[in-house]
Amino acid sequence: MITEFLNNDYAAIMQKLIVVSMAWGGVLIAILIDLFFGIQKAKKLNEMRSSEGYKRSIEKFVFYYASMFFALLFDALLPISFFFDFPLSAIPFITILAATALILTEFKSVREKAEDKV
Numbered sequence: 001m002i003t004e005f006l007n008n009d010y011a012a013i014m015q016k017l018i019v020v021s022m023a024w025g026g027v028l029i030a031i032l033i034d035l036f037f038g039i040q041k042a043k044k045l046n047e048m049r050s051s052e053g054y055k056r057s058i059e060k061f062v063f064y065y066a067s068m069f070f071a072l073l074f075d076a077l078l079p080i081s082f083f084f085d086f087p088l089s090a091i092p093f094i095t096i097l098a099a100t101a102l103i104l105t106e107f108k109s110v111r112e113k114a115e116d117k118v
Contacts, residue, residue: 023099030106
């Protein structure tokens with residue numbers, strides 16, 4: 001992003017921000033789906049939904065978005081085009097990789113049986 005900014009290439013910056021926004025939105029949707037199914041599993045097990053469980057969800061949200069912000073900084077400061085002959089700087093690889101890992105983690109969490117989580 002830095003090289004695009006220095007070259008006044010605002011179209012490339014917008015492309016990268018759109019991809020980053022989609023990745024961040026995907027992580028948010030995954031967190032909300034996990035929260036929904038976590039509440040459903042707690043109801044199924046007749047567990048009380050306490051503030052501790054919600055606090056863990058908030059801590060997870062903060063941790064995930066701190067990770068996403070770190071990935072965004074890495075993408076912004078280290079353009080991938082330095083390593084290749086062709087320009088790939090419009091693709092934020094680290095952000096996409098981080099979002100994919102977090103979404104797969106949430107997918108696995110949703111797929112686990114409630115009894116396995118106890």
